[in-house]
Amino acid sequence: MIKSKELLLMRYISFCILTFQVFIEVGNKSIVSLVFLLLFIINNHLRMFYLEKERSAILSIIIELVFIPLAQLNFGxxxxxxxxxxxxxxxxxxxxxxxxxxxxxxxFFGIYPKFSGPIEDGIINFVLLGIFFILLSYISRLFSTKVEAQQLYDKLRVSDEKLIEANKELEGYVESIEELTLLKERNRISREIHDSVGHTLSTAMIQLSAMEAIAEKENSSMKDMIGNLRAFINESFQDVKRAVRELKPDEYDNYQGILRLQELCKNFERMSGVKVKVIISKGDWNLSTKQINHLYRMIQEILSNSLKHGKATMVKVIMNFTEDEFVISFSDNGVGTDKIVESGLGLRSIRERVTEIEGIVHMKSSKDNGFFVKVIVPREAEV
Incomplete structure (x- = not known):
C-alpha cells in the first residue's frame, strides 16, 4: 500500500470526521457503532502496514465494501x-x-441516492470521487516510479559493492601472480648463473690445478703465479655461490607444485586452443608431492573433459590457499548437462583421487551453462 504522508493525513482526517458525524451529529452512542468504527480503522491499518500480499489486501477491501453501506445506513x-x-x-x-x-x-456507492442523499449530493460525490481517483492514479504512478528507482538504486549499490570486492580480490590475485613470476624469474636467474658462471669458474680451477701440478713437476717459475690465480678464482667462485644462494628465493619451494600445475594449464592451452585463464592466490604452506601428483592428473582429466565432452572454448581455473585448505575450481563455457553421470572412468577417477588425498569434490552443471568442478584439499599435518 502507498504510505504517502499526505494520503495518511487524508485518511486520518476522514476517520476523525466520520467519528464526529456518527457520535456528535447523529448522536449514535451504541456499542455496536463504536466496535464497527474500531474494526474499520483497524482494517485500514492492517492494509497499510501488514498485508503485503495483494490477495490479502483485496480480501480486506472487499470485506470493507460489504460493510460500508450497512454501516452508513445504520450509523449515519x-x-x-x-x-x-x-x-x-x-x-x-x-x-x-x-x-x-x-x-x-x-x-456506485458514492452516487446511489440511498447512500448519498439527494441527487445533487450524488453528483458532487461523483465529481469529488472522479477527481480523487485521478489524483490517486497519478500518485500511484509516481510511487511505482519511485519504488522502481529505489530498487534500481539498490541493485546498482549491491553491484558496486560486488565490483569493489571483486576488484580487491583481483588486486590480491595480481599481487600473487607478480610475486610468483618474480620468484620464478629469480630462480631462473640463479640457476643460469650457477650453470654458466659457476661451471666456467669450476672448469677454470680444474685446469689451473693441472697447470700448477705440471709447473711444480717442471720446477717452473710459473707455479706461484698459477697458484695465486687459482686461489683468486676459487674465491670468486665462492662469491658466486653465495650470490646464487641469496638470489634463489626460499619461498620458491612452496610454489614449485603450484607452478607445475600452472604450466600444465598453459601447455593444454597451447596444444588444444582452449583459452585457460589461471588465477592463483599465494599461500604460506606447500602441497605435498602426493597431493601435487593427484591434482596434476585431475587437472588433465578435467581440462580434457571440458574440450572433449563440453566443447568448451574457455576454462577458468582458480587456485586459492586458505589457512587449512587448498581450493581449486574449474568452470567452463561448454554445453553442460542436466544429469552428471559418474559411471565413466574420467569422473570416477577424479573422485577416487580426491578421496585418496582426503579431499572433497563438488560437481555442478546444467544444460547450456557449462560444467563446474570444485576440489578442496586439506593441509597435511606437519610431522
Whole structure:
C-alpha cells in the first residue's frame, strides 16, 4: 500500500470526521457503532502496514465494501468519508480487472441516492470521487516510479559493492601472480648463473690445478703465479655461490607444485586452443608431492573433459590457499548437462583421487551453462 504522508493525513482526517458525524451529529452512542468504527480503522491499518500480499489486501477491501453501506445506513455519516481509505488502497493493486471493478462499486456507492442523499449530493460525490481517483492514479504512478528507482538504486549499490570486492580480490590475485613470476624469474636467474658462471669458474680451477701440478713437476717459475690465480678464482667462485644462494628465493619451494600445475594449464592451452585463464592466490604452506601428483592428473582429466565432452572454448581455473585448505575450481563455457553421470572412468577417477588425498569434490552443471568442478584439499599435518 502507498504510505504517502499526505494520503495518511487524508485518511486520518476522514476517520476523525466520520467519528464526529456518527457520535456528535447523529448522536449514535451504541456499542455496536463504536466496535464497527474500531474494526474499520483497524482494517485500514492492517492494509497499510501488514498485508503485503495483494490477495490479502483485496480480501480486506472487499470485506470493507460489504460493510460500508450497512454501516452508513445504520450509523449515519457521509458515505464519501467511508470510501476514502478503501479508495486510497485500491490504486496500488496490480490486478486491473479487480481494481477497476471495485472502483466502479465505490463510484456506485458514492452516487446511489440511498447512500448519498439527494441527487445533487450524488453528483458532487461523483465529481469529488472522479477527481480523487485521478489524483490517486497519478500518485500511484509516481510511487511505482519511485519504488522502481529505489530498487534500481539498490541493485546498482549491491553491484558496486560486488565490483569493489571483486576488484580487491583481483588486486590480491595480481599481487600473487607478480610475486610468483618474480620468484620464478629469480630462480631462473640463479640457476643460469650457477650453470654458466659457476661451471666456467669450476672448469677454470680444474685446469689451473693441472697447470700448477705440471709447473711444480717442471720446477717452473710459473707455479706461484698459477697458484695465486687459482686461489683468486676459487674465491670468486665462492662469491658466486653465495650470490646464487641469496638470489634463489626460499619461498620458491612452496610454489614449485603450484607452478607445475600452472604450466600444465598453459601447455593444454597451447596444444588444444582452449583459452585457460589461471588465477592463483599465494599461500604460506606447500602441497605435498602426493597431493601435487593427484591434482596434476585431475587437472588433465578435467581440462580434457571440458574440450572433449563440453566443447568448451574457455576454462577458468582458480587456485586459492586458505589457512587449512587448498581450493581449486574449474568452470567452463561448454554445453553442460542436466544429469552428471559418474559411471565413466574420467569422473570416477577424479573422485577416487580426491578421496585418496582426503579431499572433497563438488560437481555442478546444467544444460547450456557449462560444467563446474570444485576440489578442496586439506593441509597435511606437519610431522
Amino acid at each position: 455519516g457521509t458515505i464519501i468519508f467511508y470510501l476514502i481509505g478503501v479508495s486510497i488502497d485500491l490504486f496500488p493493486l496490480k490486478n486491473k480487472i479487480v481494481k477497476y471493478g471495485l472502483g466502479l462499486i465505490i463510484l
